[in-house]
Amino acid sequence: MKKKYMILLGALSLASSTFAQTWIWYPGDYEIWLGNQMNNRRTERGAFFPPFWKTDSHYVVVEFSKQLNLAEPEEIFIAAEGKYNAKLDGKLQFGMPETMLLPAGKHNLNIKVWNQATPPTIYVKGKTVNSDSSWRVTYEDKEWIDESGKASDTSATVYMVAGCWNFDGATQRPSQFSLMREPQQPVAQTEQSEGGTLYDFGKETFGFITLKNLSGKGKIEIYYGESPEEAKDKAYCETLDKLLLEPGQITDLAIRSTSPLNNSDNEYTLENSKAFRYVYITHEPGVKIGEVSMQYEYLPEEYRGNFRCNDEELNRIWEVGAYTMHLTTREFFIDGIKRDRWIWSGDAIQSYLMNYYLFFDNESVKRTIWLLRGKDPVTSHSNTIMDYTFYWFLSVYDYYMYSGDRHFVNQLYPRMQTMMDYVLGRTNKNGMVEGMTGDWVFVDWADGYLDKKGELSFEQVLFCRSLETMALCAELVGDAIGKQKYEKLAAALKAKLEPTFWNIQKQAFVHNCVNGQQSDAVTRYANMFSVFFQYLNGDKQQAIKHSVLLNDSILKITTPYMRFYELEALCALGEQNAVMKEMKAYWGGMLKEGATSFWEKYNPEESGTQHLAMYGRPYGKSLCHAWGASPIYLLGKYYLGVKPVKEGYKEFAITPALGGLKWMEGTVPTPNGNIHIYMDNKTIKVKATEGKGYLTIKSRRQPKANIGTIEQVSADTWRLWIDSPEERTVTYRL
Amino acid sequence: MKKKYMILLGALSLASSTFAQTWIWYPGDYEIWLGNQMNNRRTERGAFFPPFWKTDSHYVVVEFSKQLNLAEPEEIFIAAEGKYNAKLDGKLQFGMPETMLLPAGKHNLNIKVWNQATPPTIYVKGKTVNSDSSWRVTYEDKEWIDESGKASDTSATVYMVAGCWNFDGATQRPSQFSLMREPQQPVAQTEQSEGGTLYDFGKETFGFITLKNLSGKGKIEIYYGESPEEAKDKAYCETLDKLLLEPGQITDLAIRSTSPLNNSDNEYTLENSKAFRYVYITHEPGVKIGEVSMQYEYLPEEYRGNFRCNDEELNRIWEVGAYTMHLTTREFFIDGIKRDRWIWSGDAIQSYLMNYYLFFDNESVKRTIWLLRGKDPVTSHSNTIMDYTFYWFLSVYDYYMYSGDRHFVNQLYPRMQTMMDYVLGRTNKNGMVEGMTGDWVFVDWADGYLDKKGELSFEQVLFCRSLETMALCAELVGDAIGKQKYEKLAAALKAKLEPTFWNIQKQAFVHNCVNGQQSDAVTRYANMFSVFFQYLNGDKQQAIKHSVLLNDSILKITTPYMRFYELEALCALGEQNAVMKEMKAYWGGMLKEGATSFWEKYNPEESGTQHLAMYGRPYGKSLCHAWGASPIYLLGKYYLGVKPVKEGYKEFAITPALGGLKWMEGTVPTPNGNIHIYMDNKTIKVKATEGKGYLTIKSRRQPKANIGTIEQVSADTWRLWIDSPEERTVTYRL
Structure with missing residues (x-):
């Protein structure tokens, strides 16, 4: 299992693609499709509960295009989610080509994809020709021809720039995206006098319950709670699952989905994740559950601040x-x-x-x-x-x-x-x-x-x-x-x-x-x-x-x-x-x-x-x-008092305030760097690895800085221009 | 195979549903989805060729609702295409219920379905409660609640009346629709001097080529033509297929789809239908094809006119x-x-x-x-x-x-x-x-x-x-x-x-x-x-x-x-x-x-x-x-000269004209009947089983009718009011 997570990690790295090629789509469409997956995972006591506003969907036919100017001929690899074609200079290639030889010179490459179920996406990898946000996309190419076969020159097609995220590998199909998982164990489990067991995972969490070493036959009920009261209240807890265990298989009764048990340890992990700290599990007498754990589900994030x-x-x-x-x-x-x-x-x-x-x-x-x-x-x-x-x-x-x-x-x-x-x-x-x-x-x-x-x-x-x-x-x-x-x-x-x-x-x-x-x-x-x-x-x-x-x-x-x-x-x-x-x-x-x-x-x-x-x-x-x-x-x-004054922290403003604290220290991330602040009632230290801007200080006397000149703004307010990454140390009087 | 066609026939009968229940959907959505299947079947010399205008799609979340007033309790059966829930009087039922017991009295029944790939559809069958065009549908129910849990009473949801066709059986899922098929044989086949065989199906037709008793290994190429010239022109014919035969299986090279051969007679029928009268088939030396036929694909229609x-x-x-x-x-x-x-x-x-x-x-x-x-x-x-x-x-x-x-x-x-x-x-x-x-x-x-x-x-x-x-x-x-x-x-x-x-x-x-x-x-x-x-x-x-x-x-x-x-x-x-x-x-x-x-x-x-x-x-x-x-x-x-004057032939106009013919005879269908006309240069006979209207006659003298009174309209124009299904016989002078 470890290996699978490692592969996924690539897909989940958070910055935009830095690879030469990535899966691309009509901007917003993948996002809307993925959002539908998310919004439609709500359940209420075992019932599916979709939103009450309009659920939009992706354009089902999308054309991707790129103008090429190649110094030498080049072979490209093509993958797509959907049925597709490829055109070179308006000439359709046979079938759904997996590879194509592009001649040197100026050429137009078009790939058109149809997919009802998931967004049309493509992935092109060559020496210089790669799918990325330099491609154009449209849902309506308006390429009609006249009787002589000549294509219209007044089609007024609206092109957008392709959307992408970080699906940089040919096999990292966007429609297969899933968050990361990590097994977690309960910190306590208590048999309840009225039957069943209450599991406490120690803190609020989110994931898939895993049942191990299952045996026997009968119903299993899982009640989730953010509080022990909720988990133990079968009649009013907000979310629950009902399962039917049978030899070698288990059925999720809400979605009527039957899965085989994992062979080696008769294990089953639920299909839908839930939020909980506590889980109360009951079952019919014929059922035995060896162990209860969970797969914590999360988006990997770096804590930059x-x-x-x-x-x-x-x-x-x-x-x-x-x-x-x-x-x-x-x-x-x-x-x-x-x-x-x-x-x-x-x-x-x-x-x-x-x-x-x-x-x-x-x-x-x-x-x-x-x-x-x-x-x-x-x-x-x-x-x-x-x-x-x-x-x-x-x-x-x-x-x-x-x-x-x-x-x-x-x-x-x-x-x-x-x-x-x-x-x-x-x-x-x-x-x-x-x-x-x-x-x-x-x-x-x-x-x-x-x-x-x-x-x-x-x-x-x-x-x-x-x-x-x-x-x-x-x-x-x-x-x-x-x-x-x-x-x-x-x-x-x-x-x-x-x-x-x-x-x-x-x-x-x-x-x-x-x-x-x-x-x-x-x-x-x-x-x-x-x-x-x-x-x-x-x-x-x-x-x-x-x-x-x-x-x-x-x-x-x-x-x-x-x-x-x-x-x-x-x-x-x-x-x-x-x-x-x-x-x-x-x-x-x-x-x-x-x-x-x-x-x-x-x-x-x-x-x-x-x-x-x-x-x-x-x-x-x-x-x-x-x-x-x-x-x-x-x-x-x-x-910490940090905010952008111009877009992307090209200019920042730093106006720290202790608000009664003795000292504080922290980092505020910027697009490609960060601003670190330390402050106590005598000193302020600022290190900004990106951008320029004023540090504004309330002080009863003129502050002193290791670099730069302090200017007075008003009676008790001073400022210091920061325009380099060296740490500024300022002494002031509160 | 015969039996399968018989079952489909039910789904394909052409009148709107007369059954008590039928599959229903958001009006227009199934039609748009089915149209996408149709429009995306175009191929050009083995390449997929979708339309160049915007391809729309169905609403992916649809709510179906019905107000009930039941004399006695009733159990209903529910089927849906998609993930769904069911609510009775606002209360969600557990899971995706296949059956529900409805109590007597006035109630609201709501079923909400999510389906990205095919249109959300439902099928409900009970003693009196059945899915049909009396149900309401919306893509946006706007059922928000306030803090106390009370639902909004100003949601302004726009409801439409459900759409349907003739999918009247629980297993006749709309997304599984296909036209009818009927095997047809070529009327002639000719070995060509340059290799390959030209098959002539006798007239323009449409369907799937079937290859029987396939053996060996190698490529097979199929060139289609509406003319023999086209079929035999490998370089310029408009449509073609390329296959790779291997032991026990065959691959459609355009769509890269591999299928096993039918066991009993090593048979393979292509996945996409084509139009042709002639088919020219060539293959590599290692391949043997026993027999070539086709599956004619058609919508059953009654020739009412x-x-x-x-x-x-x-x-x-x-x-x-x-x-x-x-x-x-x-x-x-x-x-x-x-x-x-x-x-x-x-x-x-x-x-x-x-x-x-x-x-x-x-x-x-x-x-x-x-x-x-x-x-x-x-x-x-x-x-x-x-x-x-x-x-x-x-x-x-x-x-x-x-x-x-x-x-x-x-x-x-x-x-x-x-x-x-x-x-x-x-x-x-x-x-x-x-x-x-x-x-x-x-x-x-x-x-x-x-x-x-x-x-x-x-x-x-x-x-x-x-x-x-x-x-x-x-x-x-x-x-x-x-x-x-x-x-x-x-x-x-x-x-x-x-x-x-x-x-x-x-x-x-x-x-x-x-x-x-x-x-x-x-x-x-x-x-x-x-x-x-x-x-x-x-x-x-x-x-x-x-x-x-x-x-x-x-x-x-x-x-x-x-x-x-x-x-x-x-x-x-x-x-x-x-x-x-x-x-x-x-x-x-x-x-x-x-x-x-x-x-x-x-x-x-x-x-x-x-x-x-x-x-x-x-x-x-x-x-x-x-x-x-x-x-x-x-x-x-x-x-024959028949047209509606008021909607649905409530009133018709019949103005027959021989246009130089000696005699003519024919039937024009009306919504629930037909109008039959016979005319020669002395007599006009009209039998209209539905509607009323004037028969207008050009005649050099006053015509005579077996029923009703002939009125004069102008010098050489006369008319007869027809308001019953008995046949009118009129004699006139040309």
């Missing part, structure tokens, strides 16, 4: 956050590993941001963005949720800023346009978005009533930012008309925000406006977003800090999801000390409850099994939810 | 036309059986019209219309051809008129709207269509220069008719706003036709208008369409007859494709005698050249192997092309 400090609780928060991120970073960034295991745009944008401070795994970001967008026509908001559409736009520009990957924006831009067309087709007479039939206006899971009617200030703020994002991306791809159009729309909407939603008495944006009337309610959402979008002047931002953000009478946020933005807003206002206390109270609170990964929702006022319930179900809550891991992001961006 | 007359040449024309139609009526109506075997809208609309006078096979019409439309977004014209988009619109209303199937129009209407949106998005400032980059302006394969630039009068006439069709369909589905919109657009365009294209000197529509300037050219196309669309007054129609239709100096039409409309226009102008001569000369001409099916193109001025060439290839021409069969339509509609 890290954080350590003097506070062990905070260190543990960072570690559990990183583990939570790793469990939810899979084929895609998913929300939580237990329940739906789906890809959600609002969850994903937070995963991306955390990822930039942990794995810097661009491929997973791009896969997830492609999948969430899907195909045209747009028939609903992203995951049906209005706010999630807006996060999707924002995530594209975030990705560009962190990665500097303009090519991706180019590839995606046409689908950004059609997505925005959908939104613009659903605005009201004020140019604002309101929930229409079919729109899920989500905002947050709140412990209290959230009005979703009329114009929500929160949705307008996100809409405005999305329009600004469209303008920025239009500029990136050279769409001058689009830039102008989106800028105009964004400016018009932005100009309406204060007149419509700002309430002078409340010194805040109200929650919504129905039929032109401001509601009485103030919620945190629009207010905190306008802070870090800088949609309000400094006075109003400070006003919001007190009237909303630090005001306990405003409906509290009980999801880490919105805490992410709430705490980001406070950090942006310089409240690192207050946020540090909140982090320790909130995420520390989960740790005290025994969390080994962070939760979907946490209300410190609840206790015991109350923490497990959600959606009216006793174990409905996910105890490993990506949005629970936000300290990863906050600590990197607002304590 | 027929025609006989005193002229044996015309009878033969009808028979060869019917055979041509049968060969090209397959999973879909295809253009020709040899070369591309694709589904083309302009070809299909003629097949539909012929079909109404031959098979009246509505299912094949509907399948073809669904496939040709495909899915949104629309990225090109139908088959990339502008005119073909317009024929597609026209074909929908034609189908409604002949079948009376309003349900189909309802199902299709949303895709008619988006198709028309595409067209309207490509009009110029005059509201007219011009060929833009990416538009194939086809018109016809002409033996002379056809200008495709600017505003073609022909395209505007078709566009105008398409807008009128949209208005009619909008009314049918109750879209009052759409009706108004399309009527307005149609009227505006129609009002521009004469001012833009009518040339007083030429007494005709000119061919095109470039930059506001009429061209000098007059072609037949727009002129003949305006005749049977009645876009011009009687005087202008008569003018066209002489200035264009009967004017030999106007570019001649050499495809049966446009002859269809040319002769229809002449018939509509009462020129049955002239058209009869043309039919005998043109189709009779092909018969004299040895045609056993009608051709893609026929120019009487060519001779010998000139008849085989097209597209710059010596055997490029298809000798079995659906559009070659138009006498089927002309004889039914303009000689």
Whole structure:
């Protein structure tokens, strides 16, 4: 088995291909297909549970083409997933050629593939001619001929640049992709008085249960739990499996799939992975199970970012956050590993941001963005949720800023346009978005009533930012008309925000406006977003800090999801000390409850099994939810204080803040390097192996640096330009 | 083998399901998937040759639902193609249940299926609960829940009515569909002096070559020909197969597929069917082939229409036309059986019209219309051809008129709207269509220069008719706003036709208008369409007859494709005698050249192997092309003279015309009956088992009828109202 994993490792290395050749496909199509595999693995108590939004699919016929200019003749090897043909200078070759001799000189090579079940992909390997992202692809080559046999010269075919990942070997067929596996043993197993055995794997995990040395005949039932209560509650646990053991074979009763037992040790590993810490297994008397273990399933990731400090609780928060991120970073960034295991745009944008401070795994970001967008026509908001559409736009520009990957924006831009067309087709007479039939206006899971009617200030703020994002991306791809159009729309909407939603008495944006009337309610959402979008002047931002953000009478946020933005807003206002206390109270609170990964929702006022319930179900809550891991992001961006100022960290900003810690140390990854920070109450050390930028320091006297000149910015603020990888050591006074 | 065919026969019976249960799917999706199988079977000299337009695919996740109201509990059986779940009143059942017990009372039953490779389909059989077209389907159920677990009540899901055909048995899985097969033997075989054997199957046919009593080892090559010249031309024949025989197995070298030989008689039948009359087979010396035969592949059709007359040449024309139609009526109506075997809208609309006078096979019409439309977004014209988009619109209303199937129009209407949106998005400032980059302006394969630039009068006439069709369909589905919109657009365009294209000197529509300037050219196309669309007054129609239709100096039409409309226009102008001569000369001409099916193109001025060439290839021409069969339509509609006046023959019009024949007799099918006509130069007999309508008679004196009263319409025209199935016998004077 070891050898198999080694081979897979090649396919799973995370950087984009550096080989001369790789499997290629229509951009976004493999991602959408793989996403369907992922989204359709959800089960609920043994029932298959696909998403309720439109599931798109790949183009089933795709043409790949490449213009060649060969100094000498060359033989190429061709592999494809699907039925295919090959044309050289318009001349079809016999059959599905595995090899082709290309003559020297200028030539056109075309390969066309049909595949209904999995995306059409090809792999070409020659001395100089290799399949890679320099190939063009289209789903519609429009190569008609006239009566004389002459091909049309006005076909207007739309070509894209081929998509790829890291399937660099001829036998690494993209449709055969799977994550890595590693056997793990339970740390404890307890016979239960009512029968059956409870296995504890020590912490939240994800994988396939393996049963060894099976013998006898009869039913086996497996109940999964993120808590022991859940695993032992046969009637209400969220996931389960039922098997029928017979001599030499075993049947998964949910999917009616029968497999032979592994000969040597009568072993069986389940076909679908599950999330759990505990597993409760019962069986009929005729069955014997020798051993229970699991195959941990994961995407190999390098932990390029890290954080350590003097506070062990905070260190543990960072570690559990990183583990939570790793469990939810899979084929895609998913929300939580237990329940739906789906890809959600609002969850994903937070995963991306955390990822930039942990794995810097661009491929997973791009896969997830492609999948969430899907195909045209747009028939609903992203995951049906209005706010999630807006996060999707924002995530594209975030990705560009962190990665500097303009090519991706180019590839995606046409689908950004059609997505925005959908939104613009659903605005009201004020140019604002309101929930229409079919729109899920989500905002947050709140412990209290959230009005979703009329114009929500929160949705307008996100809409405005999305329009600004469209303008920025239009500029990136050279769409001058689009830039102008989106800028105009964004400016018009932005100009309406204060007149419509700002309430002078409340010194805040109200929650919504129905039929032109401001509601009485103030919620945190629009207010905190306008802070870090800088949609309000400094006075109003400070006003919001007190009237909303630090005001306990405003409906509290009980999801880490919105805490992410709430705490980001406070950090942006310089409240690192207050946020540090909140982090320790909130995420520390989960740790005290025994969390080994962070939760979907946490209300410190609840206790015991109350923490497990959600959606009216006793174990409905996910105890490993990506949005629970936000300290990863906050600590990197607002304590280590590192962020890109120009795309791909060509320029960075470093503004470290101890927030009450004695010392901290950590690394923030950049596309091809990293920025290492150490800080205590006297010294700051910075080593940036890539990029240039300012280190900004709060100090009561002029700091001193080993290299470079410190400039004063304001009374207590100083800055140092960093433009080389040598470590800067700065002394300052807190 | 016989038994297998018998079972398939059930699946292939042509009427819509009359069973209590049938396999169901998302409407159009199965049709699109099956069409992909069909369109991707084209090969060119052993190379796979898929279409150059966008190949759409099915929705991969589909939900089927049914509201139940059961008098008593009932057990149902469930089968599905794909991974599925079942919900009763929102509660998911364990696994993929094969049976479910439904309690008495009102309940909601939902079944959701995921299938990437083939369309999600289901089959439900109970005492009263059965899958049929009363089920609703959606690709997006938008069933989100709030935090309490409550499902949304504003999901705005768009439901369609389930699609089905005739897969009425639980084991008749739609994805397993195949046409019927019947073994056929060659009528002659000739050893060739240069080696190899030429087999003649006696007439144009379609199927799979079978090789029997194979022995030895080596390559076998099979060259197909519609003519002996083609089959024997190894270098230029259009289709071929290459096989490698080895002990006990044989490999198709084009698709690299190895099969064992049939044990008992070392037999092998090829995987892909081909069109041919002749097959030339060569092999390496080590190979022995005992016997060559074929499996004729066909869609079983009942010949509901027929025609006989005193002229044996015309009878033969009808028979060869019917055979041509049968060969090209397959999973879909295809253009020709040899070369591309694709589904083309302009070809299909003629097949539909012929079909109404031959098979009246509505299912094949509907399948073809669904496939040709495909899915949104629309990225090109139908088959990339502008005119073909317009024929597609026209074909929908034609189908409604002949079948009376309003349900189909309802199902299709949303895709008619988006198709028309595409067209309207490509009009110029005059509201007219011009060929833009990416538009194939086809018109016809002409033996002379056809200008495709600017505003073609022909395209505007078709566009105008398409807008009128949209208005009619909008009314049918109750879209009052759409009706108004399309009527307005149609009227505006129609009002521009004469001012833009009518040339007083030429007494005709000119061919095109470039930059506001009429061209000098007059072609037949727009002129003949305006005749049977009645876009011009009687005087202008008569003018066209002489200035264009009967004017030999106007570019001649050499495809049966446009002859269809040319002769229809002449018939509509009462020129049955002239058209009869043309039919005998043109189709009779092909018969004299040895045609056993009608051709893609026929120019009487060519001779010998000139008849085989097209597209710059010596055997490029298809000798079995659906559009070659138009006498089927002309004889039914303009000689037997039967057509629907109200949808589904609720009212018919019968206007028989001998056109110079001594006598004729025939049957025209109606949805649930038929109309039988006999006519000689003294007597007309009509028996209509369905519908009501006028029999119109040209007679120099008042005709006499056995039933009913003859009314006078004009000087030499009389009519008789028919409203019962008894045979009417009318005597008249020619």
